[in-house]
Amino acid sequence: MGAREFTRGRRVVARLAHGGDLLEEIAAVAEEHGMRTAELRAIGALQAARLAFYDQSAHEYGEFTVDAPVELIGLLGNVSLKDGATFVHAHATLAGHDGACVAGHVAPGCVVFAGELVLQELVGEPLEREFDEVTGLALWRDL
Numbered sequence: 001m002g003a004r005e006f007t008r009g010r011r012v013v014a015r016l017a018h019g020g021d022l023l024e025e026i027a028a029v030a031e032e033h034g035m036r037t038a039e040l041r042a043i044g045a046l047q048a049a050r051l052a053f054y055d056q057s058a059h060e061y062g063e064f065t066v067d068a069p070v071e072l073i074g075l076l077g078n079v080s081l082k083d084g085a086t087f088v089h090a091h092a093t094l095a096g097h098d099g100a101c102v103a104g105h106v107a108p109g110c111v112v113f114a115g116e117l118v119l120q121e122l123v124g125e126p127l128e129r130e131f132d133e134v135t136g137l138a139l140w141r142d143l
């Protein structure tokens with residue numbers, strides 16, 4: 001276990017572009033406002049989605065496509081740095097026309113229909129990711 005303290009900085013609210021890629025849209029907002037570390041949440045709708053599940057034994061993501069319009073019930077995540085660049089890590093819960101939900105780690109390929117994002121800047125030494133041997137994931141270093 002490791003932890004670091006941050007203070008709350010600016011809060012940015014953004015409307016995500018119709019047709020944009022969900023992860024790219026969020027990264028662009030963070031970069032535009034110079035946020036290197038932030039927490040995020042969003043709601044909205046997607047035209048299609050691409051989610052992933054991490055295989056803890058194989059150390060690899062298995063991706064799956066949701067090839068239908070869905071409600072973005074909840075998107076939770078954070079912004080930090082990986083290899084010096086903005087990196088968005090987010091998990092989504094999506095609901096189809098009958099309310100049935102699927103959820104997972106957000107992969108590239110989630111196409112925004114409409115999206116309302118809130119980014120909360122965290123002020124302090126920026127969080128940076130590095131490869132973790134134990135999990136095979138890019139986790140926060142120095143924590």
Ligand code: ZN
Pocket residue numbers: 089090091105106
């Ligand atoms: Zn994840």
